[in-house]
Amino acid sequence: MNLTRRSALTTAAAATTLPLIRPARAQGAAIKIGVMNDQSGPYTNTTGVTSVICAKQALEDFGVSTKGMNVEIISADHQNKPDLAVSIARQWFDRDGVDVLLDVPTSSVALALQSVVREKNKVYLNVGAASSALTGSQCSPNFIHWVYDTYMLSRSTGGAMVKAGGDSWYFLTADYAFGKQLASDTSDLVRKAGGKVMGSALYPFPETTDFSSFLVQAQASGAKVLGLANAGGDTVNSIKQAAEFGLNKSMKIAALLMFINDVHALGLDVAQGLSLTESFYWDLNEGTRAFTKRILPKTPKNYPNSIHAGCYSATLHYLKTVADMGAAEAKKDGVATINRMKAMPVEDDLFGKSKIREDGRNMIPAFLFEVKKPSESKGPWDYYNLKVTTSGEDVYRSLADGHCSFIKA
Amino acid sequence: MFGFSRAQTIAFGVMLVLIVVSPYVLYPVFLMRVLCAALFACAFNLMIGYVGLLSFGHAAFFGMGSYVAAWTMKVWHVDASIAILFGAMTGAFLGFFLGYLAIRRSGIYFAMITLALAQMVYFFCLEAPFTGGEDGIQQVPRGFMFGVIDLSNDMTMYWVVASVFVAGFLLVHRIIHSPFGQILKGIRENEPRATSLGYRTDDYKLIAFVLSCMIAGAAGGTKALVFGIATLTDVHYSTSGEVVLVTLLGGLGTVFGPAMGALVVTSMENYLAQFGAWVTVTQGVIFMICVLAFRRGIIGEIGAFFKISL
Numbered sequence: 001m002n003l004t005r006r007s008a009l010t011t012a013a014a015a016t017t018l019p020l021i022r023p024a025r026a027q028g029a030a031i032k033i034g035v036m037n038d039q040s041g042p043y044t045n046t047t048g049v050t051s052v053i054c055a056k057q058a059l060e061d062f063g064v065s066t067k068g069m070n071v072e073i074i075s076a077d078h079q080n081k082p083d084l085a086v087s088i089a090r091q092w093f094d095r096d097g098v099d100v101l102l103d104v105p106t107s108s109v110a111l112a113l114q115s116v117v118r119e120k121n122k123v124y125l126n127v128g129a130a131s132s133a134l135t136g137s138q139c140s141p142n143f144i145h146w147v148y149d150t151y152m153l154s155r156s157t158g159g160a161m162v163k164a165g166g167d168s169w170y171f172l173t174a175d176y177a178f179g180k181q182l183a184s185d186t187s188d189l190v191r192k193a194g195g196k197v198m199g200s201a202l203y204p205f206p207e208t209t210d211f212s213s214f215l216v217q218a219q220a221s222g223a224k225v226l227g228l229a230n231a232g233g234d235t236v237n238s239i240k241q242a243a244e245f246g247l248n249k250s251m252k253i254a255a256l257l258m259f260i261n262d263v264h265a266l267g268l269d270v271a272q273g274l275s276l277t278e279s280f281y282w283d284l285n286e287g288t289r290a291f292t293k294r295i296l297p298k299t300p301k302n303y304p305n306s307i308h309a310g311c312y313s314a315t316l317h318y319l320k321t322v323a324d325m326g327a328a329e330a331k332k333d334g335v336a337t338i339n340r341m342k343a344m345p346v347e348d349d350l351f352g353k354s355k356i357r358e359d360g361r362n363m364i365p366a367f368l369f370e371v372k373k374p375s376e377s378k379g380p381w382d383y384y385n386l387k388v389t390t391s392g393e394d395v396y397r398s399l400a401d402g403h404c405s406f407i408k409a
Numbered sequence: 410m411f412g413f414s415r416a417q418t419i420a421f422g423v424m425l426v427l428i429v430v431s432p433y434v435l436y437p438v439f440l441m442r443v444l445c446a447a448l449f450a451c452a453f454n455l456m457i458g459y460v461g462l463l464s465f466g467h468a469a470f471f472g473m474g475s476y477v478a479a480w481t482m483k484v485w486h487v488d489a490s491i492a493i494l495f496g497a498m499t500g501a502f503l504g505f506f507l508g509y510l511a512i513r514r515s516g517i518y519f520a521m522i523t524l525a526l527a528q529m530v531y532f533f534c535l536e537a538p539f540t541g542g543e544d545g546i547q548q549v550p551r552g553f554m555f556g557v558i559d560l561s562n563d564m565t566m567y568w569v570v571a572s573v574f575v576a577g578f579l580l581v582h583r584i585i586h587s588p589f590g591q592i593l594k595g596i597r598e599n600e601p602r603a604t605s606l607g608y609r610t611d612d613y614k615l616i617a618f619v620l621s622c623m624i625a626g627a628a629g630g631t632k633a634l635v636f637g638i639a640t641l642t643d644v645h646y647s648t649s650g651e652v653v654l655v656t657l658l659g660g661l662g663t664v665f666g667p668a669m670g671a672l673v674v675t676s677m678e679n680y681l682a683q684f685g686a687w688v689t690v691t692q693g694v695i696f697m698i699c700v701l702a703f704r705r706g707i708i709g710e711i712g713a714f715f716k717i718s719l
Contacts, residue, residue, distance in 0.1 A: 039685035039686050040685065040686040040688055040689050044686070048685070049685060074683065075683060075685070076682035076683050077682045077683075077684075077685045077686070077688055078682070079678065079682070079688060079689075080642070081642050081678075082545065082636070082638050082640045082642060083442065083632065083636045083638065083640075083642065083643075084442075084678055084679065084682070086438075086636045086637070086638065087436075087438050087439055087442050087636070087679060088679065088682055090436075090438045090563075091436045091438065091439060091679075094436065094438075094563075095436055107543060107544050108543055108544050108545045108547075108638075108640045108641065108642070111544055111545070111547045112545070112547060112636070112637075112638045112640070114547070114548075115547065115548045115637060131544065133544065138547060138548070175536075176535050176536070176542050176543055177541070177542030177543055177544065178542070178543055204532075205535070
């Protein structure tokens, strides 16, 4: 056969249209869970494929096949584009028969999907997004927020650190709504706990890569704690530069939004002594260690963080609810399923017992961790020392302060 | 009446048939996304393809159009047609002021000035209270068109978006084939000669820029209605880059190229999403294949093969 460049290219072009042909959709009362997150951008390690693996692990541990249930998990990369996410989600609900939307990091995307799920009356279990508006001003009866939010991060890191002696703070704040919200929430809590705020440096967001002048200001302020009110790459960069300036020796650094995967990326040399809040650590107790042992062969390079564990826990609780109310009922009415999930007590090996509040807030405890010194770390990913535990009731915003619209006072 | 050649009439007919048939086969919300991207690319193509100016800041007009349309819908509860109109006017106004500065230079300098101005718009959107920062404007109602047509149904919304697209497409086509468009092409080929013939080329370029921004604003406004959101993604420079990719892929300076490019790029984003990290890799590879092999873009190559201009 004579293969010309033109025909090769034509074939290649034709091949790209192949994904357009979709398999015929499954019939019957099969439950479909759609995991949507970032699989190619900044949140690949903190959410990404590991979230999908954890959700699948929940199917296995629950034993869907032995219980005669038919559950399928599909996933998509939303590329942090809200419009793409809305388009995929609508297609999932309308054409592919998806019942549950799981994970969804990035606040703008998470909020955009809130109204889609409500309109289609499906189930929305958000684990990856931080915005506390999801259970506040933009709450929905179809929604549960599983492991963390901005309020809880400030409360745990801010409040608990003051109690542990870090009573004067200086903030390095990314100049956009999220950063400012985080800094002001934390400032309030620091003051309430009896500490004081010595100052704050606002830096332009995004694209600030040189934090040196802000770090010098922080050093000169004489505060005991440097609060990093930023996220992702900015947090990593500011921690690296703080270590270069020796700030990690003179001050305690508190990262307000950080996961174990970010610590791994930084390395213990740089990250040691850092304080941060997560609601899960793989080496916390027997249950978490057993879970990590089960999951690790599937994701050897990326240990589960609180978001991944949350995807597991949320899927497991959803499956228990479906087994309780029947797949057909669960498929029919998202609000009813969510109400049933709220009514049932949540219990698993990873987070212990918790309950889901009326506004969709899962009230699990928050842990303040300190990153170990390289000499203390005994094995791979042995990174955290537990400092303070704050119970769910104490760490999350109260129901009244959330002003959630669908709850009748 | 619009200056279509015979081949173009046939191609236009094919496109219309596809627009009418495809929502019964493919998912309408996905198609609306394609149409909004296609209209945006048509607007961009007017500048790059016919005036020869590469604007690297078109996301500013698209994004501001979408913010203003979303805001007027949500806060003032205006009619959907008025919201789209507001989006278009915002694009035109912004285009007038930014274009007034930018068109004084050409080539790489023009691209850099538009990029810089667009970044200013981005920072404005990040900080301004009405845009909701990185959360964007959420839960925008689709509302009613002309006070009677309820847009909450996806199919109804689709026909509205399709009409907006066809209107925008015909407008671009009409501009290109008018005497005004002939002068634009003249400026593209040889600006000093156009000046020596007595045309005030800066004015022509500015008008073309404003028209292009107006259509981009309308595309943004329509998109905000379809998805019920307006977010920072729409004003981000990656959107400006994506529209360059779309236009190059479809065929620079062809009438149907941008629509084809939008279809290809949006489908890739949508249907490759389930393969995770492969989306960006595939996009990159396809882009490389295109610039290496189909240098005229998909429609450009088809046109060259049949020796017609599409």
